[in-house]
Amino acid sequence: MEQLLTDSLNTAPITGMIVLTLVVVMINALKKKPLSAEYWVSLVGIIANIALAVWVFPERGTAFAGSVMTGGFASVTAILFLTAAGLTLMLSRTYIEKVGANFGEFFHLILLATLGMMTFSSGVDLLVTFVGLELMSVPLFVLAGITRRNVKANEAALKYFLLGAFATGFFLYGIALIYGTTGSTKILEIVQNISAYKSEPLFLTGAGLMLVGFAFKIGAVPFHMWVPDVYEGSPTMVSAFMSTGAKAAAFSGLLLLFTATFDFTNSSMNTVLAVLSVASMIIGNVVALSQSNFKRMLAYSSIAHAGYMLIGITAGGGMSIAGVLFYLAAYILTNIGAFGIISIVENSDQTGTNIDDLRGLYERHPALSVILAVFMFSLIGLPPFAGFFGKYYIFVAAIESGYTWLTIVGVITSMISVYYYLRVVVVMFFQSSEQPVTVRFGAEGAFALAVATAGVLLIGIFPSMVLDWVNGLF
Amino acid sequence: MIPHVLNVVLFLPLIGAAAVMLARRNDNAARWTGLLFSLLTFILSLELFFAYDAANPAMQFVEKVSWIPALNVSYHVGLDGISLLLVMLTSFLTPIVLISSWRSISQKIALYVAMMLILETAMIGVFSALDTFLFYVFWELILIPMYFIIGIWGGKDRIYATVKFFIYTMVGSLLMLIAIIWLGYYATTLPGGVFTTDITQLFDIAPTIPMGIQGWMFAAFALSFLIKVPAFPLHTWLPDAHVQAPTGGSVILAGVLLKMGTYGLIRFNLQLFPHASLEFASFLSVLGVVGIIYGALVSMVQKDVKKLVAYSSVSHMGFILLGLFGVTVQGLQGGLIQMVNHGLSTGALFLIVGMIYDRRHTRMIEEFGGLARQIPIFSTFFMIVTLSSVGLPGLNGFVGEFLILLGSFQSDVLGSPWYVVFAASGVVFAAVYMLWMFQRVVFGVSRNPENEKIVDLNSREIGLLLPVVLFIVWIGVYPSTFLEKTEPSVQRVVEKLEKVQRGEYLTSSVSEQ
Numbered sequence: 001m002e003q004l005l006t007d008s009l010n011t012a013p014i015t016g017m018i019v020l021t022l023v024v025v026m027i028n029a030l031k032k033k034p035l036s037a038e039y040w041v042s043l044v045g046i047i048a049n050i051a052l053a054v055w056v057f058p059e060r061g062t063a064f065a066g067s068v069m070t071g072g073f074a075s076v077t078a079i080l081f082l083t084a085a086g087l088t089l090m091l092s093r094t095y096i097e098k099v100g101a102n103f104g105e106f107f108h109l110i111l112l113a114t115l116g117m118m119t120f121s122s123g124v125d126l127l128v129t130f131v132g133l134e135l136m137s138v139p140l141f142v143l144a145g146i147t148r149r150n151v152k153a154n155e156a157a158l159k160y161f162l163l164g165a166f167a168t169g170f171f172l173y174g175i176a177l178i179y180g181t182t183g184s185t186k187i188l189e190i191v192q193n194i195s196a197y198k199s200e201p202l203f204l205t206g207a208g209l210m211l212v213g214f215a216f217k218i219g220a221v222p223f224h225m226w227v228p229d230v231y232e233g234s235p236t237m238v239s240a241f242m243s244t245g246a247k248a249a250a251f252s253g254l255l256l257l258f259t260a261t262f263d264f265t266n267s268s269m270n271t272v273l274a275v276l277s278v279a280s281m282i283i284g285n286v287v288a289l290s291q292s293n294f295k296r297m298l299a300y301s302s303i304a305h306a307g308y309m310l311i312g313i314t315a316g317g318g319m320s321i322a323g324v325l326f327y328l329a330a331y332i333l334t335n336i337g338a339f340g341i342i343s344i345v346e347n348s349d350q351t352g353t354n355i356d357d358l359r360g361l362y363e364r365h366p367a368l369s370v371i372l373a374v375f376m377f378s379l380i381g382l383p384p385f386a387g388f389f390g391k392y393y394i395f396v397a398a399i400e401s402g403y404t405w406l407t408i409v410g411v412i413t414s415m416i417s418v419y420y421y422l423r424v425v426v427v428m429f430f431q432s433s434e435q436p437v438t439v440r441f442g443a444e445g446a447f448a449l450a451v452a453t454a455g456v457l458l459i460g461i462f463p464s465m466v467l468d469w470v471n472g473l474f
Numbered sequence: 475m476i477p478h479v480l481n482v483v484l485f486l487p488l489i490g491a492a493a494v495m496l497a498r499r500n501d502n503a504a505r506w507t508g509l510l511f512s513l514l515t516f517i518l519s520l521e522l523f524f525a526y527d528a529a530n531p532a533m534q535f536v537e538k539v540s541w542i543p544a545l546n547v548s549y550h551v552g553l554d555g556i557s558l559l560l561v562m563l564t565s566f567l568t569p570i571v572l573i574s575s576w577r578s579i580s581q582k583i584a585l586y587v588a589m590m591l592i593l594e595t596a597m598i599g600v601f602s603a604l605d606t607f608l609f610y611v612f613w614e615l616i617l618i619p620m621y622f623i624i625g626i627w628g629g630k631d632r633i634y635a636t637v638k639f640f641i642y643t644m645v646g647s648l649l650m651l652i653a654i655i656w657l658g659y660y661a662t663t664l665p666g667g668v669f670t671t672d673i674t675q676l677f678d679i680a681p682t683i684p685m686g687i688q689g690w691m692f693a694a695f696a697l698s699f700l701i702k703v704p705a706f707p708l709h710t711w712l713p714d715a716h717v718q719a720p721t722g723g724s725v726i727l728a729g730v731l732l733k734m735g736t737y738g739l740i741r742f743n744l745q746l747f748p749h750a751s752l753e754f755a756s757f758l759s760v761l762g763v764v765g766i767i768y769g770a771l772v773s774m775v776q777k778d779v780k781k782l783v784a785y786s787s788v789s790h791m792g793f794i795l796l797g798l799f800g801v802t803v804q805g806l807q808g809g810l811i812q813m814v815n816h817g818l819s820t821g822a823l824f825l826i827v828g829m830i831y832d833r834r835h836t837r838m839i840e841e842f843g844g845l846a847r848q849i850p851i852f853s854t855f856f857m858i859v860t861l862s863s864v865g866l867p868g869l870n871g872f873v874g875e876f877l878i879l880l881g882s883f884q885s886d887v888l889g890s891p892w893y894v895v896f897a898a899s900g901v902v903f904a905a906v907y908m909l910w911m912f913q914r915v916v917f918g919v920s921r922n923p924e925n926e927k928i929v930d931l932n933s934r935e936i937g938l939l940l941p942v943v944l945f946i947v948w949i950g951v952y953p954s955t956f957l958e959k960t961e962p963s964v965q966r967v968v969e970k971l972e973k974v975q976r977g978e979y980l981t982s983s984v985s986e987q
Contacts, residue, residue, distance in 0.1 A: 322544075377618060380644075383611040392607075395652070396545065396669070399659045404652070411648035418644050422621075422637055430625045430633050467544045 007063035010070040012052040013078040014122065017115040020045035021108055028104035038107045039093060045111075046086045053078040057469075066186055067125035073260070073473045074122035076325060077252040081117040084245040084332045085110055090448035091340040092237040094441050098348050099235055101146045109146075110241060113139040117245055121252035124261075126175045126185040129253065133171060133213070136249055137164050140242055144234040150350055156233025163216065163226045171213030177206030191261050198267060207262065207269065214258075217250035218306045219299075221279040228291075231299035236346060236353070239295060240339030243302045244332040251306075251328060254313055255321050260474045265316030265401070273314040274406060280307030281413040288420050294342055294355045297420060298335065301379060304417060305331055311410055312394040315401040318472060323393040325470040329459060330378065330386030337452035338375045341368055344441045352437070355424055359433035368439070369428040371453050376421040378456050381414055386460040393463070479521050480535040480551055483565065484598050486515045491591035498584030505576060508587035512569040512594065519565040523959070526558055531962035533604060533674065542607075545658075546669050550604040555963030556740055557601040559810060559956060560733055563817045564601070566941075567729045568594045571722040573938045574825050578721060578832050579627055586627060589619040590722065597730050601737060606654040606671040610647070616731065617643055620723070627720040635711075635718035642711040646698030653694035657746070673741070680746035681974070685753075692750035695742045696758070702735030703791045705758075706765040716784035721828025724780070728787050729821035733813045736794045740806070744798065744967055748974040755799040755887045762799065763896045765792030770903030774910070779830075779837045782911055783823045786863065789900055790816045796897055797878035800888050801971050805881020806964045807957055812874030814956065815862070815949060819871060822859040822942045826852070829935055833928050839911060844920035849930040853916045855939050860912045862946045864905050870949035875901060887975070 008015045024042055028034045059071035068074075088110060096102045116136030123129035141164060145157025175185065181203040182190045190197065197203040212223065219227040231239040258264050258273075284304030291297035309327050312320040345361070345368075346352045362369040378385035391414070395407045459466050476482065490511025497503040526534055533552035541549045553561060572590060579586050596619070599612030617640055624636035654671065661667045661679050670676065683691060701708045716724050744751050769789030776782035794816070797809030829852065830845075831837050846853040858869070865871035883894045920926065931939075949956060 382617065383614045388611075388614070392651070392655070393545070396655050396658070399652075399655050400662070400669075404656065407652055407655070408649075411652055414648055415641065415645050418641055419637070422640060425621075426625065426633055426637065429622065430636075464542050464544065467542070471544055 007068075010056055010059045010061070010063045011068055011074075011122070012056050013049050013075065013082070014068070014115065014118050016045070016049045016052050017111065017118060020049065021111045021115055024108040024111055028108060034104040035102055038104050039089065042107045042111055043086065043089055046082050046089070046114075050079055050082045050086075053082065062124055062188065066188055067123065067128050068119075069122040069124050069256075073252075073256065074118075076469055076473065077121040077248070078118045080248050080252075080325070080328055080332060081114050081121075081245050084241060084248065084336060085114040087333075087336045087340070087448045087452060088237055088241040088245070090444040091240070091336070091343060091441075093444045095235070095237050095343045095445075098440060099147050099350055100149075100348070101235055103146065106143070106146060109139040109143050113143070113241070114245065117249035120249050121256060124187040124256075126178065126187065130172060130175060132249075133168065133217075133253075136246060137168065140238070140246060143238045143241070144230060146238065147235050147350065150233075152233035152350070153235060156230045159226055160230045160234075167213045167216035167223070170209045170216075174206045174209030174211075174213065177202055177209065181206065187257070187261050194262060198264075204269070207258075207264070208272070210257070211269070211272065214250050214254050215276055218247050218254070218309075219280075219303050220276045220306045220310060221283045221303060224280070224283070224303045227303055228296050228299040231302070232293055232295045232353075235350065236295065236339055236343035239299075240336045240343070243298070243339070244335050247302065247306065248328045248332060251309055251313075251324060255324055259313055259316050259321055263316065270314055270316075273310055274403075277307045277310035277314055277406060278409050280304060280310060281409060282307075285413045285416045289416065291420070292354050292356065294358070294424070295339075295353050297355065298338060301417065301420075302335065304413065305379075307413070308391060308394060308410055311398050311403065311406050314406060315394075315398040315403050317397060317401060318474065319397040319400065320394065321473060322467060322470040323390070323397045325473075326393055326459075326463065326466050327390035329466050330390040330456065333452045333455040333459075334375045334378045334387060337449055337456070338372065338379070340445065340449055340452070341372045341375075344368070344439055344445065345437045347438070355427055357437060358424065358427050359431045361428040361437060363432060364436055365439055368449075371449055372428065373425050374453055374456060376424050378460070380418055380421045384457070384460045386456045386463075389460055389463045393467075475525060476518065476521055478537060479518060479525070480553065480602060481537055483515055483519045483522065483561070484551065484595060484602060486518065487511060487568070487591040487594040487598075490515075491588040491595075494584050494588045494591065501583045504584035504587050505572070508591060509569060509572050511591060512565075512572055515594065516565040516569055519562055522553065522558065523562055526553065526555075526959060528555070528959045529962060531555065531966040536604070545607070545671070547607045547671050548605055549608060550672060550674075551599075551602040551608070552604050553602055555960035556810065556967075557737065558959055559814050560601045560730070560737055561598050563733070563814050564594060564597045564730050566945075567725060567817065567821055570821075570825070570938050570942065571725050573934060574725065574828060575720070575722040576934060578828065582626060586623070586722075589623050590726070593619040593623075593726060597726075597734070600734050604673045606657065606673060606676070608671075609673070610651060610654055613647060613734070616734070620727070620731070623723040624715060624719045627723070628718040630718075631714070632718045635714040638711050639715040642701055642708075646701040649694045650698040653691050656691065677745055681748050681970075683747070685749055688747050688750045689753065692743055692747040692754060695738065695747075696754070699735040699738040699743070700761070702738070703732060703795060704735070704788065705761045705791070705795055706768050706788065709765070709769075709788045712788065713781055713784045716787070716824075717778065717780050721824060721831070724784075724824040724828075725821045728783075728824055729817040732787065732791055733817060736791065736798065736809065736813055739795075739798055740809075740967065744801070744971065748971050751799070751971065752801070752887060752975055755801060758799045759796050759882070759888055759893055762792045762795030763893055763900075765789065765795065766897050766900035767903065770900050770907060774903065774907040777838055777840065779839055779911065779915065780824070780827045782839075782907065783820060783827060786904070786907065787816070787820055789904065790820065790863075793875055793878050793897065793900070796882055796893060800878075800882040800885035800893075801968060802881040802885050803961070803965055803968050804877050805885060806968060807960060808874050808877025808879075808881055810960050810964065811870075811949065811953060811957060812878060815870040815874045815946075818942050818945055818949075819859055819863040822855075822939060822946070823863060825939065825942075826856050826859060829931065834924060839914050841922050842915040842920070842925060843918045843922075844925065845916045845928070848920070848925060848928050851931045851936065855931070855936075855943065856912065856916060858943055858946065860908050862950070864908045865901055868947075868950050870946045870953075873949060873953045
């Protein structure tokens, strides 16, 4: 009993999240008009959970008989997911009313998915990892189609569900093969003999199959087919959450398994990772060039960014772990902000998300345009914004591990990306439009955008604010 | 002595930009706030010039604060003779640009002024950064304000021009980024080395890079800088950007931004990679000479005055390139002073073109004629600046071009008089295209009745041209005021390269044998 109590305390962010989710479900069940109450409870709960994650940060170790990680990496990733969830919630408040998705379920599905992400990235037992994966995915399937009467959203949900189910299958099969080789699902037990296992074809096949599952979740080429359709069709704030939270969770899983524990650096697995990385950077950036829909463009851009982060996974080592986590922090702030602005300008029938619809935005809403320009510059990787430092750090890690050629591919594809990110800025600042865009957002949305912008600038100029947390986690 | 004067000069414009945005509701308040901040910056930067100890070739006014300990990056700035004049040029031109835009920019004024001030901070930052990471941050920071200045207040094809400008610059700078990281990594491979981006440390570390890789490093930096210069054949963004940019943008672009390229070549290519510099010196000098002649020939056939001035920049910057890679004290000194000269002369030419465009809304040479009688004050200024650009003795252009030609002639690295022969033909061409243009615009008979209505310069316009002309004459008559500040630092650069040439300074692969 005492052990249970310490374990629950050490995994406080997860425990807290379970309690929070249950409370919000109860509010939904008991109150007649639950939306406002659910929103505020969720928001306060998320902030409290961030505080809990900070509090247990020094408690590094495992809990529940070596199946869940505590402190350190688990805390840092939890803070990432909670930030994504918090910003998504604030920006969704007005948005879900606009598109008619103002069901109480919206909030607790987001909370459930967040809980899943946290479980996924702190599980050091492959079964826990799997439960986390499902807990994260299923709510997202539902959220993708939460605007029931929208055809595109239905298509997105179905596509995401079917392909996601396949990927989960691969993942589970991989776990089975690893269990078959090692006789254990506990990562820390497997790691003790890892050098022997690494030459076992069965183990490598298992790891490879798990990689397919990961690659699907991060949207790496060639497992990226679902990304553009789902991001475009889903309600914008759901896309925002998927592209940041879910992607961050999958990358945390990759970091934990492939970089920190199994450590596939200098093995044939690295070639596979490098190929995934290069393919994602090239396909993502090149195809993004021809997109006219902003959400679709961001979808391809997110494929490209998965490629940049995969450079870090390929390079391996402590510096890469810190680099990828920094990149994720920057990416979460930037992308939720960018999707948030789309959600503000889009019409109630979820149209009006083309890049050209932003024409002349600066004339009418200068603040929104400046903020979106900041996000675009950050995605390009221009200093002093956070996106630049993320790339810089990953490139340093890659060059120090001898992957200079990968960084060269990285910068060449970045040059390509300049064009399509700039187009957004061109349309907003240098062109004008007869028909004004209708803009609708609440105080919470404005606050969330301010937080994201300030974050992008602050961690871009003072990266040590994040680096002090993410360096030396393992 | 003002404490931390370099920090103040560096960040005052940025604070000014914030202040301007606070005053954005009132156009005049925004203009005056911007002007005050830029003037204050200039006055404070005079302190840099007078307090600079010319006898000391090392970095002065150094500020160093740890910034990102995880990567050993620090905020490290300082000036030596090479950067001092360029910082002065920047702080001198910014208020002039703001005054010149007083009336011609009528929309989104606060944003314009703020962008100019951000640009000023970034430019001073580029010249004073002593850490490659910091340098890269400022280098890229230039892009954003310049992108908006051309894109919002530019001419008809401004979007094409500004996107082209942005992408060209990014292409160069991203490869430079890889080289910057690789340099830091190289430091870790040395005994007891740690990752570093500190330029003063890299001065000692980088020259030991084995020759094969040093060549690549040199190329990565040089590509970025040659695009910025712009050297033939990487110059195609320049005419578009110059012609489409508003007057103020063109002045800053020609006056300061192009110098970032030549400055980078001295600071990084010559100082970090001396072996590769000697290896590639002839190649880059040939590029310089080709640029001189090509720029001059293309200028000759231009119908648009602004485009003519833009192409003449290609020619003038070719001179500077030649001066740098002759690797002699005279050549480098000439290159440095020519950077300032070009900033003043071409800056003034763009101002003058802007003034006539404000009046006539055209820049076509064939539209003018007979302006000397109509607007004598304008024509006088135009003449002085044209002659300075041509290189008339007694004005600044002569000093720079003479030193460059002298330096290249004596150069052991180039070892051939042909560079000078061809380059000198550029001087002749310059006289042709500039004077021919001047003659068609200012003398003869008016070819358009509209010209009769033109009014002469007002006191604001005279006021902003006068200081430029003052320096044009000053440098022409008594260049020592400026050259003596730069000489010890230039000498140090050249000495190091001469040592390398004599084989006293080896790359690691050689010294291991």
